Amino acid sequence: MVEVGIIGGTGYTAGELIRLMIHHPKVNIRNIVSRSSPGTYLHLIHSDLLGDVNNIKFSNEIKNDELDIIFLCSGHGRSKKELFNISDKIKVIDLSQDFRMIENSTFKKRNFIYGLPELQKNIIRQSDNIANPGCFATSIILSILPLAKNNLLKKNIHISAITGSTGSGKEHSETSHFSWRNNNISAYKIFTHQHLCEIEQIINKVQNNFVSKIYFVPYRGNFTRGIISTTYTETDISLEDNNTIYKKYYNDHPFVHISDINVDVKQVVNTNKCILYITKEKNKLIIISIIDNLIKGASGQAIQNMNLMFNIEETCGLILKSIRF
Template sequence: MIKIGIIGGTGYTAGELIRLVIHHPKSNIKNVVSRSCPGKLIHLIHQDLLGEKIENMKFSPVIDKNIDVVFLCSGHGRSRKELSNIPSKIKVIDLNQDFRIYDQSFFNGRKFIYGLPELQRDSIKKYDNIANPGCFATAILLSILPLANNNLLQKDIHISAVTGSTGSGKKHSDTNHFSWRNNNISVYKIFQHQHLQEIEQIIRIVQKNFSSNIYFVPYRGNFSRGIISTAYTHSVSPLDETIYMYKKYYKNHPFVHISDINIDVKQVINTNKCILYLFKEKSKLIIISIIDNLIKGASGQAIQNMNIMFNLEEDCGLRLKSVRF
C-alpha cells in the first residue's frame, strides 16, 4: 500500500484528495497536516467524511516522515517552505502553482515535471516530483493539444471559460460569498490569468513553430464546481478529419472522451473525466471542454499522477460516475 501524507488539509482540494484516497485500493492516508487545526478531528472540517473509515483521524501539526508520497495543498507560494522539511526520498505532488513554469521547476535538488498525463505520461513515470496542472489549464490544454501535436495551430486562439466558486479556494472573499455569487456572473483577469502562462508554455513546446497569440477570458460562475471552456481558432481541415484526429490522440487515455453531441458541466461533476465536443462554423473550429475543477482539475489528476508514478493502472481509484441529477 502506498503511504500518503497531505499538507494543507483543510481546503477543498485536500478534502477531495481524502475522499478519493479512502476508496483507493492501493493506498492509504498516513497523516494530514493542518497548522490551523492541529489535533482536530478531520471530519469536523470535512463533514462529508463522517461515517468513513477516516472519521477518527485528527489533523497533525507536522508531516510523518514514514510516507511514500506527499501532496502539497497548502496554497500558492508556500510549497518551497514545505519542501524544506520533507526528506528527498519522499515523492512530491504539488497541487499549487509554484513549480508549473519550467524556469521555476527546480528547488532544493528536486526537479518538477508538469503533470498532465495526456501529454507526459511516459515522463511522469520517471520523475519523483510532479507539478499538478491548474484547473483552467487542464480543461483548455486538453481541448487544443491534438491540434498542437499535429502543427495545426496557425492563427490566434480565443478562449472563454467559466469556473465554479470552489475554484477560488476555501478562504472567504467578496467574490465567493453566496450573496454576491448567487444569480451573478463576472469576468476577471482578462488576458492575464495565471494559468495562461502554463498554457502558452505547453503549446509552444508541443508545437514549436506556434507564433500566434492565445487570448483567454475567464468567468466566475454562480455554481459551486465545474469548468466549461470554449476555444476557437482557424481551421481548414474538414470536421470529420479533425474529430478522427482527436479520437486517435486520446485513444489510450482513459479520462478524455469525444462527444458526438453538445455537452454540459453536469456530465463530469464528481469524475476525473474531460469531455470534448467539436464543431465548425465556416473557417473556425470550436472546441468545448468540460471538467470538474476539483477532480480532473486538481485532486483526481493528482491521484492519476500518483498512479502513474507508482506503476498502477492509471484509472485506479478513479472510476467515478458523474452526479447527473
C-alpha cells in the same frame, strides 16, 4: 500499499484527495497535516467524511519516516516553505502553481515535471516530483493539444471559460461570498489569468513554431464546481478530419472522451473525465471542454499522476460516476 501524506489538509482539494483515497485500494493515508487546525478531527472540517474517518485528526508534524509520497495542498506560494521539512526520499505532488513554469520547476534539488498525463505519461512514470496543472489550464490544454501535436495551430486562439466557486479555494474573498456569487457572473483577469502562462508554455513546447496569440477570458460562475471552456481558431481542415485527429490522439487516454453531441457541465461533476465536443462554423473550429475543477482539474489528476508514479493502473480509484441530477 502507497503510504500517503497530505499537507494543507483543510482545503477543498485536500478534502477531495481524502474522499477519493480512502476508497483507493492501493493507498494508505498515513499523515494529514494542517497548520491551522492541528488536533481537530477531520470530519469536523470535512463533514462529508463523517462515518469514514471518525477517529483521524489533523497533525502538525510531517511523518517523514512513514511516507512514500506527499501531496502539497497548502496553496499558492507556500509549497517551497513546506519542502524544507520533507525528506528528499519522499516523492511530491504539488497542487499549487509554484513549480508549473519551467523557470520555477527546480527547487531544493527537486526537479518538478508538469503533470498532465495526456501530454507526457511516460515521463511522469519516471518522475519523483510533479507540478499538478491548474484547472483552467487542464481544460484548455486538452482542448487544443491534438492540434498542437499535429502542428495544426496556425492562427490566433480565442478562449472563454467559466468556473465554479470552488475554483477560488476555501479562503474567503468578496467574490466568493454566497450573496455576491449567487445569481451573478463576472469576467476577471481578462488576458492576464495566471493559467494562461501554463497554456502558452505547453503549446509552445508541443508546437515550437506556434507564433500566434492566445486570448483567454475567464469567468466566475454562480455554481459550485465544474469548468466549461469554449476555444476556437481558424482552420481549413474539415470537421470530420478534426474529429479523427482528436479521437486518435486520445485513444490511449482513459479519461478524455470525444462527444458527438453538445455537452454540459453536469456530465463530469464528481468525475476525473474531460469530455470534448468539436464543431465547426465556416472556417472556425470550436472545441468545448468540460471538467470537474476539483477532480480532473486538481485532486483526481493528482491521484492519476500518483498511480503512474507507482506503476499502479492509471484509472485505479478514479472510476467515478457523475452527479447528473
